[in-house]
Amino acid sequence: MINVIWISLLLIGIAVGAATGNMEGITRGILRGAENGVSVSLGLISILVFWLGIMKIAEDAGLVQMLSKLLRPLARFLYPSVPPDHPAMGSILANMSANILGLGNAATPLGLKAMQQLQELNPEPHRASDAMCTLLAINTASLTIIPATVIAIRMQYDAKSPTDIVGATIVATFLGTLTAIVLDRFFRARERRKRGIP
Amino acid sequence: MMEWTNLLSEWALPVVISSILVIGHFRKVPVYETFILGAKEGFPTTVRIIPHLVAMMVAVSVFRESGALDLLLKGLRPVFDTLHIPSEIVPMALLRPISGTGSLSIMTDIFQTYGPDSVLGKIASVMQGSSDTTLYVLTVYFGSVGIRNSRYAVKVGLLSDLAAAAFSVLVVYWMFGV
Numbered sequence: 353m354i355n356v357i358w359i360s361l362l363l364i365g366i367a368v369g370a371a372t373g374n375m376e377g378i379t380r381g382i383l384r385g386a387e388n389g390v391s392v393s394l395g396l397i398s399i400l401v402f403w404l405g406i407m408k409i410a411e412d413a414g415l416v417q418m419l420s421k422l423l424r425p426l427a428r429f430l431y432p433s434v435p436p437d438h439p440a441m442g443s444i445l446a447n448m449s450a451n452i453l454g455l456g457n458a459a460t461p462l463g464l465k466a467m468q469q470l471q472e473l474n475p476e477p478h479r480a481s482d483a484m485c486t487l488l489a490i491n492t493a494s495l496t497i498i499p500a501t502v503i504a505i506r507m508q509y510d511a512k513s514p515t516d517i518v519g520a521t522i523v524a525t526f527l528g529t530l531t532a533i534v535l536d537r538f539f540r541a542r543e544r545r546k547r548g549i550p
Numbered sequence: 551m552m553e554w555t556n557l558l559s560e561w562a563l564p565v566v567i568s569s570i571l572v573i574g575h576f577r578k579v580p581v582y583e584t585f586i587l588g589a590k591e592g593f594p595t596t597v598r599i600i601p602h603l604v605a606m607m608v609a610v611s612v613f614r615e616s617g618a619l620d621l622l623l624k625g626l627r628p629v630f631d632t633l634h635i636p637s638e639i640v641p642m643a644l645l646r647p648i649s650g651t652g653s654l655s656i657m658t659d660i661f662q663t664y665g666p667d668s669v670l671g672k673i674a675s676v677m678q679g680s681s682d683t684t685l686y687v688l689t690v691y692f693g694s695v696g697i698r699n700s701r702y703a704v705k706v707g708l709l710s711d712l713a714a715a716a717f718s719v720l721v722v723y724w725m726f727g728v
């Protein structure tokens with residue numbers, strides 16, 4: 353799927369550029385895209401280094417384990433394939449908590465850590481495991497309760513009440529995340545049926 | 551509501567960090583050394599992500615700069631019109647999963663043109679806040695561990711983005727009674 357998306361974006365873009373005589377747009381697109389890719393990755397370094405450091409302290413202090421005990425019932429339902437005492441469970445829950453609190457910058461390193469620990473449980477290292485797909489579904493749906501960036505921009509544009517969209521955002525996010533979880537389960541079941549796994 | 555949410559988003563980070571440090575210290579964790587040990591993993595992880603992000607961002611950027619995105623939006627306009635989705639919001643819904651800064655700039659555009667308190671402004675705000683840049687999350691998360699076969703994850707991500715966009719429109723119509 354990602355292969356199809358990638359090649360379609362590129363080839364359709366180049367074809368349209370060729371048809372409309374906009375070849376310099378393509379060159380510009382390639383240069384800008386590559387530059388953005390590197391600068392976004394490098395931009396992650398600072399926050400990633402910091403949060404992985406803080407997380408290690410939380411882990412050694414037993415805080416991650418405490419959190420996972422608290423949210424265990426929910427996590428067991430969402431990630432049946434991850435042993436409840438595995439460190440991956442702690443990172444998954446920390447990632448979830450950071451998302452819910454709207455700490456987007458903190459959520460990414462925690463999610464990456466969870467991914468790496470899930471990879472240890474993955475029997476096929478190049479194929480995403482069930483739990484990885486669920487982690488991704490939940491992260492792409494964004495659980496955020498406080499859309500801090502949106503509120504900040506609304507303030508800049510003198511909204512009467514910059515935060516009046518918070519309630520609506522929570523409802524939309526909740527429904528979107530629920531959809532993601534349902535779709536995740538649906539496609540997993542379908543794949544199992546196709547491969548003949550009970 | 552406003553003070554409450556502002557307070558929470560301002561205080562969350564400092565409170566979380568200081569609690570971790572204080573509890574760690576009292577539980578006899580050598581906090582500084584432990585921090586360094588964990589932080590060391592940050593750099594290699596970032597470097598592993600670079601090729602994935604460059605690949606995806608070049609594709610998205612070529613698609614946009616070539617004019618293909620504009621063509622697609624023009625073509626889809628009648629479809630969204632019949633679904634009563636305001637056509638001004640369509641580019642944002644389509645861009646949201648592929649470019650976070652792209653959809654953010656459309657949101658600011660809508661604020662500038664129609665005002666943040668307009669229905670469009672509200673829909674745009676909810677849309678931006680209620681979903682994430684799926685393609686970016688996917689690339690970074692799977693890229694960091696070298697997953698090549700993402701199975702149904704892309705499908706799930708994009709379909710739930712579509713659902714979140716539709717919910718944003720519906721919820722704003724419902725809550726603000728327009």
